[in-house]
Amino acid sequence: MSYENILLNKEDKISIITINRPESLNALNAKTIQELSAAFDELNSDTNCRAIIITGSGEKSFVAGADIKEFSDFGQDKAEELARTGHNSLFNKIENLSKPVIAAVNGFALGGGLELAMACHIRYASENAKLGLPEVTLGLIPGYGGTQRLPKLIGKGLANEMIFSAKMIPAQRAKEIGLVNEVYPIEDLLLKTKELAKIIAFNSPMAISKAIHAVNLSDTDKGFDTEIKYFGELFELDDKKEGVTAFIEKRKPGF
Incomplete structure (x- = not known):
């Protein structure tokens, strides 16, 4: 455009x-x-x-x-x-x-x-x-x-x-x-x-996206529950698997 x-x-x-x-x-x-x-x-x-x-x-x-x-x-x-x-x-x-x-x-x-x-x-x-x-x-x-x-x-x-x-x-x-x-x-x-x-x-885009939304709710009564939910959801995604594997292998992650 x-x-x-x-x-x-x-x-x-x-x-x-x-x-x-x-x-x-x-x-x-x-x-x-x-x-x-x-x-x-x-x-x-x-x-x-x-x-x-x-x-x-x-x-x-x-x-x-x-x-x-x-x-x-x-x-x-x-x-x-x-x-x-x-x-x-x-x-x-x-x-x-x-x-x-x-x-x-x-x-x-x-x-x-x-x-x-x-x-x-x-x-x-x-x-x-x-x-x-x-x-x-x-x-x-x-x-x-x-x-x-x-x-x-x-x-x-x-x-x-x-x-x-x-x-x-x-x-x-x-x-x-x-x-x-x-x-x-x-x-x-x-x-x-x-x-x-x-x-x-160069950090995880999925994690950053979840962090943005969680931080935006930090002054509401949904903040803590949202953080817990997103924390759990990320365990099922490829970014978490790559990040943890890279840490264990002592290399930079490739998100």
């Missing part, structure tokens, strides 16, 4: 999605969300793809929010439809994808941009990155999962502070509070993200 607003590159077992709207600081409009959704569907069904990186073009912005002009005249019904569609077609899809998604946050990650990064399973950021949820300055609240994912990542008190104040925080502060995993110079960000993706890509 061809895309207009994103670039999709496949490198061995790793795929890189780049949001390519530098003229608007890679802001999310409806078409970009549709293309991202399609790209994740494509990669999720690609058996050669083991890990996915998402980033923004240039060195200024990951995603500087949603395209406000697209919804400035919406009423309640259309606004709810916009949020629900975004959840179902992209943000929840990323969180529940069977393959790990790493955000390489290369600059501004504001509003929908931070919500996109938070939907990913892991976040690396560049030293120049600024992260925030400025929706209350528009008389709104985050609509793509910000009020739900941010408290789970950094705690309710800090999440309230970020959302209520609408202030941006620098990358190092984001790391201190657990919003991003690591911070690197902008010139090293993608390289370091690829290094992590390569490590992940």
Whole structure:
């Protein structure tokens, strides 16, 4: 499939999605969300793809929010439809994808941009990155999962502070509070993200898929039972047999 607003590159077992709207600081409009959704569907069904990186073009912005002009005249019904569609077609899809998604946050990650990064399973950021949820300055609240994912990542008190104040925080502060995993110079960000993706890509894809789903249920009453169930299921699959055999034979597994 061809895309207009994103670039999709496949490198061995790793795929890189780049949001390519530098003229608007890679802001999310409806078409970009549709293309991202399609790209994740494509990669999720690609058996050669083991890990996915998402980033923004240039060195200024990951995603500087949603395209406000697209919804400035919406009423309640259309606004709810916009949020629900975004959840179902992209943000929840990323969180529940069977393959790990790493955000390489290369600059501004504001509003929908931070919500996109938070939907990913892991976040690396560049030293120049600024992260925030400025929706209350528009008389709104985050609509793509910000009020739900941010408290789970950094705690309710800090999440309230970020959302209520609408202030941006620098990358190092984001790391201190657990919003991003690591911070690197902008010139090293993608390289370091690829290094992590390569490590992940050579581990068991079936085990990682089960781990994603189990971790996503960690704050529910189904978490422990799901972990036990998946742990047992994996004993019947080829990946477990290969992994254990390779360990015994003192060689690297070939998943």
